[in-house]
Amino acid sequence: AQAEAELEKRHQKRLDVARQWQVQFSAVKAALPATVAAAESASRAASQSRLLLDAERSKWAVGESDLFRVNTREAAWVKARKAAIDGQSEAQLVVREFEWWRGTN
Secondary structure, three states, rough: OOOHHHHHHHHHHHHHHHHHHHHHHHHHHHHHHHHHHHHHHHHHHHHHHHHHHHHHHHHOOOOOOHHHHHHHHHHHHHHHHHHHHHHHHHHHHHHHHHHHHHOOO
């Protein structure tokens, strides 16, 4: 009876571990599309911010802008670019983790 109880305990422990892994895999799988979409969105925002910076610099060159606006646009572009890089990094980590869970990396 004691051996059967120990066997059942080990079986339940294995089931618990399997459930935990399934939950972790499901969480990574669910997060993957949103994380990739956020990274793509951040990248588009950085590109658009760069366009605004270039436009402000063009206005500065012809005397229609001031240094404050150029600096503000440049700071916004740097911030957007950093967010895009962070988003891309996070997305790559989630993709790698998903591949690890699937056993395809």
